[in-house]
Amino acid sequence: MAHIQDLLTAIGLEPDRAQMFNMSAAMASAFVTVAQEMTERIARLGPNPLRGPLDTLTDSERGE
């Protein structure tokens, strides 16, 4: 993971955009916590600069 984060930094992206969490399938509340944490973090970092602002994306790029 440290390698991926270094690579993102070298590319010019924020390393915090990727993170790995280990947990078992039974740890629902831990999953919710990290999902919320990542959602907040990504929202704070803003859209991926490689893809541009949300309104410039196609439906498929937005995942719709």
Place this chain on the structure above:
Amino acid sequence: MIVAEQKSLDEIKSLIGDAERVLVVGCGTCVTVCFAGGAREAAIVAASLRMATKLDGNGKDVTDVTVQRQCEWEYLDEIAEQIEGADLVLSLGCGIGVQAIAEHFPRKWVVPGLNTSFMGLPTEQGVWAERCAACGDCVLGLTGGICPIARCSKSLLNGPCGGSEGGHCEINPDIPCAWQLIYDRLSALGKLDLLMAIQPPKNWKTSRDGGPRKIVRDDLRLGAEEE
């Protein structure tokens, strides 16, 4: 195997300069197994360059392809069209691969994406260590299969030096003293008498000191008999 390490993305970007169409060429042999320049690394470098150059405001057309062995022209023929179509080739092969491309495609600009480091082996996952310096006159038969040229910091033939301490080399305590290893192995195999013979100065002409080397095998050359 030949062991290499990737250059930083910044250095690779400056080597690429203003070329617009870049072909990243991986190699499926040594640099694949040392995780420096195989198909996976070539794809990652190509994707990283696409992203990095786009963020810099001048997205380049970067593609990748991997051949079985970059150090043989036959394999390079398979990607001749892709090479011709690129402004610049970024080789993720060892230094031999880079030169094979340069020699085979005289009009193509080719740059290295790796630093070729040494000939060695993986001693554990993620760790590679030097084992041979291609001296051209192997002495492993005298040293129990442990190379004093590549593994002794001073390439001593009649070691150890006075700096060997607790099995570690005085030049770098992180590496084992090669002559301690040789002594231990010969001792375990009951061949310590080999160490009683003084080795004369080595003829380094067979090594790099004799200039660039070449091997010619007339029994294998095509058309050699008619010559």
